[in-house]
Amino acid sequence: MKNKRVLITGAAGFLGSHLCDRFTQEGFQVIGMDNLITGDLANIEHLFKLPNFEFYHHDVSNFVHVSGKLDYILHFASPASPIDYLKIPIQTLKVSSLGTHNLLGLALEKKARILVASTSEIYGDPLVNPQPEEYWGNVNPVGPRGVYDEAKRFQEAITMAYHTFHGLETRIVRIFNTYGPRMRLNDGRVLPTFIGQALRGEDLTVFGDGSQTRSFCYVDDLVEGIYRLLFSDYALPMNIGNPDEITINEFGEEILRLTQADQRLICKPLPTDDPKQRRPDISKAKQILGWEPKVSRSEGLKITYEYFKQIEDKNQQFKDFTYYNKHPVVMK
Numbered sequence: 001m002k003n004k005r006v007l008i009t010g011a012a013g014f015l016g017s018h019l020c021d022r023f024t025q026e027g028f029q030v031i032g033m034d035n036l037i038t039g040d041l042a043n044i045e046h047l048f049k050l051p052n053f054e055f056y057h058h059d060v061s062n063f064v065h066v067s068g069k070l071d072y073i074l075h076f077a078s079p080a081s082p083i084d085y086l087k088i089p090i091q092t093l094k095v096s097s098l099g100t101h102n103l104l105g106l107a108l109e110k111k112a113r114i115l116v117a118s119t120s121e122i123y124g125d126p127l128v129n130p131q132p133e134e135y136w137g138n139v140n141p142v143g144p145r146g147v148y149d150e151a152k153r154f155q156e157a158i159t160m161a162y163h164t165f166h167g168l169e170t171r172i173v174r175i176f177n178t179y180g181p182r183m184r185l186n187d188g189r190v191l192p193t194f195i196g197q198a199l200r201g202e203d204l205t206v207f208g209d210g211s212q213t214r215s216f217c218y219v220d221d222l223v224e225g226i227y228r229l230l231f232s233d234y235a236l237p238m239n240i241g242n243p244d245e246i247t248i249n250e251f252g253e254e255i256l257r258l259t260q261a262d263q264r265l266i267c268k269p270l271p272t273d274d275p276k277q278r279r280p281d282i283s284k285a286k287q288i289l290g291w292e293p294k295v296s297r298s299e300g301l302k303i304t305y306e307y308f309k310q311i312e313d314k315n316q317q318f319k320d321f322t323y324y325n326k327h328p329v330v331m332k
Contacts, residue, residue: 002052005029005069007112009060009103010076012039014182015117015175015219019074020044022223024053031066034077035059037091038084043182060099061091070110072230075103076117078152082145082271083188089147096151097158104162104170113169115230116159118237120176120278121149129213130245130279133174133237143273156237163235171229176241176280180219180300181307190214194252195305198259199312208270210249215279217242218300221293228289241280242293254297258305 006023010016011032016039023030024047032044032055047053058064060077078095079085085092100116107114123131124139139149156172163170183189185196194204217240225240246254252265285291 002027002029004071005031006072006074007031007033007066007070007103007106008074008076009033009099010039010078010117011055012036012041012043013076013080014043014180014184015080015178015222016074016076017043017182018180018219018223019076019226020047020053022227024050028052028072030054031056033058033060033064037088038079038081038184040184059095060102061094062102064102064106066106066110070106070112073103073107073112073114074117074226074230075100075114078117079148080119081184081187081189083186085148086144092147093151096155100155100158104159104168107170108162108166108168113171113230114159115171115173115226116155118152118156118172118174119148120174120239120241120280121145121275122153122156122174123275124149125273125275126277129277130243130281131239132281133239133284140273144271145273160235170235171232172235172237173226173229174237174239174241174280175222176217176239177214177278178217178219178222178241180304182219183304183308185308185311190248190251191216191255191304192308194255195259195308196312198255198261198263199309201261201263203263203266204252204255206248206252206265206267207274208248209267210252210265211247212270212274212276213245213247213278214251215242215245216251216297216300217293218295218297218303221295225285225289225291228291229285232289234284234288238284238288239280239282240285240291241282242297243279243282244293244297245277245279246297254301258301
């Protein structure tokens with residue numbers, strides 16, 4: 001793959017950075033692109049020394065130009081946590097509409113295959129469980145989550161329009177809850193929020209009664225599924241996630257055992273339109289890609305916890321350094 005060139009948007013984000021790792025390791029010439037509105041260069045700084053990686057600081061909601069040939073595009077630029085897309089709703093809508101339009105146009109110009117990152121959120125608060133790709137969803141378009149849900153639904157629609165009208169090679173991955181190193185602590189998603197609270201000695205916040213469910217997929221498994229989907233012949237949306245479903249209460253207890261914390265779970269009101277169930281039907285991924293998750297939740301959580309613990313320790317060291325520089329100890 002040394003002569004194959006791939007553009008990865010959202011390259012400095014959680015998933016984008018792991019995809020940059022995978023494609024550089026596979027020998028691709030990788031172009032990372034990110035406007036850093038939610039991404040962090042620290043996630044990809046280890047790649048800057050590689051001869052097959054380059055980075056562009058750019059917002060794909062504006063016109064996108066890449067010189068030279070381009071074989072593949074992976075569009076992963078988008079806020080993905082409730083805190084982010086509630087804080088920057090217009091940018092969230094633009095990156096999945098204008099941004100996707102720009103990248104589809106670029107793919108058409110370059111005759112490149114494009115894979116776009118959709119989400120389980122297109123199913124909204126589902127009325128069926130598990131959620132198969134044929135399910136159209138139960139989404140409130142004008143609710144607080146609508147800016148993300150509808151942006152992704154439009155993204156799928158315009159991608160399929162380019163596929164059917166222009167004959168563009170497209171792939172659509174519907175990503176379910178994913179976790180692993182490089183997530184941001186306290187980004188509003190349940191796993192980093194729970195671990196962050198446990199590390200700080202705070203009670204774990206459960207919204208609603210905790211009976212709602214989620215299904216957590218470790219990032220390495222997700223990247224493998226995305227990689228296989230890109231090189232498959234399947235153009236319709238495909239679920240990639242881990243069908244091992246767990247309630248939020250059960251998950252909170254797992255985090256408390258993992259972190260050996262003495263805290264407890266406390267309940268707060270459930271946010272508007274928060275989904276009650278999340279579990280992917282991955283029958284298509286198994287049949288077409290020969291893919292299913294390999295990393296158990298217990299194994300993945302240990303790795304993720306160690307990562308967050310290192311981050312929290314560094315943050316505390318920085319706070320201590322800042323404090324003692326502002327309040328030096330005077331020896332008498």
